[in-house]
Amino acid sequence: MDGLVHIYTGYGKGKTTAAVGLGIRACGRGKKVLMVQFLKGIETGEMLTIEKLKPDFEIYRCNKIENFIWDMTGQELANIKEYIENLFCYAVKEAMSGKRDLIILDEIMAAILSGYITVAEVVSFVKNKPAGLELVMTGRDAPLKIIRVADYVSEIKAVKHPYEEGIHAREGIEF
Known part of the structure; x- marks a missing residue:
């Protein structure tokens, strides 16, 4: 069965929570899950939970990010460009390896809107992902071109x- 593409977008609370929930459901059914978090570096409850599910559910993030994007200075934003690009390359590499059944790109929309990824x-990536890979993307203001290639929005x-x-x-509620 072909994997589908999901987007959780909008200005409401719960985009990451929905993605994590789907990841936990998949993990519970024996699927291998990877969550790549863009523009998130602070310790979160979901990160602590996912650690307990290794190696079936793993999280990969940039430890150089210590604030939410809206709290970063211009210099901090400029400094993380390379890290964000590396995160995306890692996600693509993992997707193409065939070792994962579901990949979550958390806050990828913010990385796009910030100019780090196009x-x-x-x-x-969506058009060329392995057929069986389920892909989840989160973040506000999902671009129309990405919405068009998704199955769920x-x-x-x-x-x-x-x-x-x-x-x-x-702590424990919003992070």
Whole structure:
């Protein structure tokens, strides 16, 4: 059976959580899962959980990123370009190896919108991925060209968020 392409996009909370949930479901059914996190470097609850599922579910991320993208300075953003490119190359290499059944590219849309990876690179990867590979991509503002090559597109809409009331991300809930 051919693997399909999923996108979780939008301004609501839960894109990464949905992707991790799908990864856990796949792992529970004996599938090999890799999650590559772009523009995330702080320790998160999902990272700690995924560590317990090795080697069936692994996470690969850039340890040079210590803040959310919106908290980074211009210099910090410039410095991570090479790391982001390497993450994408690693994800493509792993996909083509045939060792993974599902790959999650978490926050790849932010990496695209920040100019670290091009839409053309991602579309080419999607079109040339191994037939059996299930691919999940997350992040706000998914480009239309990527939406067009996906099979599932879920837009998570923010109706209300505690951040608007000054409540910051809480350990174990938002990270």
